[in-house]
Amino acid sequence: MTYEAVIGLEVHVQLKTASKLFCSCPNKFGAAPNTNVCEVCTGLPGSLPVPNHEAIHYAVLVGLATNCTINQASVFARKNYFYPDLPCGYQISQFDLPLCEHGYLTINVKNQTKKIGITRIHMENDAGKNIHAPAENQSYVDLNRAGTPLVEIVSKPDLRSAEEAVAYLKTLYGIVTYLNVCDGNMEEGSFRCDANVSIRPKGSATLGTRTELKNVNSFRNVQRAIEVEIARQQDVLEDGHEVVQETRLFDAVHNTTAAMRSKEEAFDYRYFPDPDLIPITISDEEMAKWRSEIPELPASRLKRFMDMTGLPEPEAEILVQNKELSDFLEEAAQSANPRKVASYILGPMSRIANAQATDLRPSHWAMQAKNLAELVTIVDSGTISTKIANDIFEDLLVSGESPKDYIASHGLAQISDSSELESLVRAIMQKNPKETEALKNGKTKLIGFFVGQIMRETKGKANPAIVNTLINKIIQE
Ligand code: ADP
Ligand code: MG
Ligand code: ZN
Numbered sequence: 001m002t003y004e005a006v007i008g009l010e011v012h013v014q015l016k017t018a019s020k021l022f023c024s025c026p027n028k029f030g031a032a033p034n035t036n037v038c039e040v041c042t043g044l045p046g047s048l049p050v051p052n053h054e055a056i057h058y059a060v061l062v063g064l065a066t067n068c069t070i071n072q073a074s075v076f077a078r079k080n081y082f083y084p085d086l087p088c089g090y091q092i093s094q095f096d097l098p099l100c101e102h103g104y105l106t107i108n109v110k111n112q113t114k115k116i117g118i119t120r121i122h123m124e125n126d127a128g129k130n131i132h133a134p135a136e137n138q139s140y141v142d143l144n145r146a147g148t149p150l151v152e153i154v155s156k157p158d159l160r161s162a163e164e165a166v167a168y169l170k171t172l173y174g175i176v177t178y179l180n181v182c183d184g185n186m187e188e189g190s191f192r193c194d195a196n197v198s199i200r201p202k203g204s205a206t207l208g209t210r211t212e213l214k215n216v217n218s219f220r221n222v223q224r225a226i227e228v229e230i231a232r233q234q235d236v237l238e239d240g241h242e243v244v245q246e247t248r249l250f251d252a253v254h255n256t257t258a259a260m261r262s263k264e265e266a267f268d269y270r271y272f273p274d275p276d277l278i279p280i281t282i283s284d285e286e287m288a289k290w291r292s293e294i295p296e297l298p299a300s301r302l303k304r305f306m307d308m309t310g311l312p313e314p315e316a317e318i319l320v321q322n323k324e325l326s327d328f329l330e331e332a333a334q335s336a337n338p339r340k341v342a343s344y345i346l347g348p349m350s351r352i353a354n355a356q357a358t359d360l361r362p363s364h365w366a367m368q369a370k371n372l373a374e375l376v377t378i379v380d381s382g383t384i385s386t387k388i389a390n391d392i393f394e395d396l397l398v399s400g401e402s403p404k405d406y407i408a409s410h411g412l413a414q415i416s417d418s419s420e421l422e423s424l425v426r427a428i429m430q431k432n433p434k435e436t437e438a439l440k441n442g443k444t445k446l447i448g449f450f451v452g453q454i455m456r457e458t459k460g461k462a463n464p465a466i467v468n469t470l471i472n473k474i475i476q477e
Contacts, residue, residue, distance in 0.1 A: 003199040005230045007165050008157035010194040012150050013176050015058045016183045020147035021125045022049030029188045033142040041147035043088025055149035058181035059123050060290050062151050063100030065175045066118050074099045076277040081267045084141050085128035094122035095271040107167040116168050117156030124150050162226035166219050174298035178323045192217045197229045209243045213250050225250035229257050309342045328362040331369035336376035348393040366400025375403040383413050416463040425470045428453045440475045
């Protein structure tokens with residue numbers, strides 16, 4: 001039997017507001033445990049939440065950029081469950097009336113575009129973090145994260161492969177980082193996803209039983225987790241068993257998924273409107289203002305970069321993968337050839353990022369956009385060769401030094417002075433009389449030999465075009 005996979009994603013995005021969602025504690029990752037906490041985010045009795053309007057603003061931007069209807073009146077609800085990282089025993093979320101509904105994203109897989117529905121986007125506060133120390137037989141609770149503003153973006157079950165799921169996630173990631181509402185730091189959990197996966201006989205119109213893979217936090221692991229879960233479900237069905245609705249965890253080391261809790265153990269959240277919070281309201285004026293703030297998003301920038309650089313989509317996609325990089329390219333391309341600027345990003349800069357196991361965000365290094373533009377211009381003018389530019393690129397990237405200064409202080413400028421080069425060519429010919437004779441007798445292949453000798457002598461700085469002309473001139477004498 002041929003099966004078809006069906007996938008729906010629930011993505012949690014941390015909003016990068018200065019303070020938390022319901023209190024004024026700093027919304028910051030990495031502080032010493034339990035230092036960014038107060039009576040609200042630790043859930044002390046008698047404390048009252050005060051909504052952070054900036055977080056609502058950011059959430060509306062996400063809704064607008066994903067083609068949602070925005071409910072200008074929406075309601076916070078309590079989602080009740082007990083867990084040590086949630087001291088007040090409920091999460092403040094949204095249930096009946098979420099902030100945003102009925103949106104969609106357009107994804108691009110194998111040169112085909114596809115619309116993926118978004119059921120809803122609601123706001124909620126993040127929980128704290130349990131830290132387990134098995135060696136000490138202890139568990140700790142850090143509440144710094146408690147109260148971090150989140151949006152949860154729930155897709156329709158419209159995705160049909162791990163590849164489509166990753167394309168959807170990357171598209172969404174681009175949007176929230178271009179909107180500048182999320183720092184995009186996936187290792188720190190700023191953008192994480194639960195994947196719901198089921199399979200059904202190809203052509204069937206009903207949905208199969210799904211499992212939910214919890215908190216997968218890299219694009220690569222989402223791809224792997226979904227692929228192994230699809231394969232596992234096929235094995236289950238082919239063995240004549242049924243898929244059980246449950247929550248599973250992906251084990252990236254063993255490349256498997258394992259059951260975490262079954263449907264029977266699922267929480268009954270007993271949602272009800274939070275009596276401490278009045279409905280969120282957004283005025284028409286605010287809506288109009290926020291609508292006008294939506295910047296250029298990756299899809300439009302991708303098209304523009306393809307036109308500007310003449311590059312095909314897969315390469316241009318690398319250039320728009322994060323806003324910082326695409327801003328960097330845009331700025332450099334204002335004063336230098338865009339295609340050539342792009343080639344340094346796709347070539348040496350990508351190689352260095354790979355070697356350093358980091359992503360392509362220029363802020364990892366000191367090079368400014370204007371430095372890259374300068375380098376392109378210097379190579380264009382013939383002051384240095386492309387080879388030398390590639391050789392010195394990493395130094396420039398890391399030091400942030402102006403290419404002009406670097407080339408001057410390292411004596412790298414190309415030698416284009418004909419008389420200087422002419423005496424060099426003559427000297428080399430004198431040192432190699434046999435080859436010179438053969439060249440004069442028509443063995444033109446030897447031109448390469450002489451150019452090579454000159455390049456060695458000048459450490460690659462001789463202007464090859466001038467050297468060629470000079471050799472041809474001298475052998476005619
Ligand atoms: P819950 O709140 O229990 O997680 P939802 O109905 O809100 O359930 O669905 C959560 C996610 O699961 C959504 O992204 C939805 O698209 C997806 N989903 C629902 N049914 C299936 C299914 N049969 N196969 C795959 N994904 C599904
Ligand atoms: Mg769910
Ligand atoms: Zn607080």
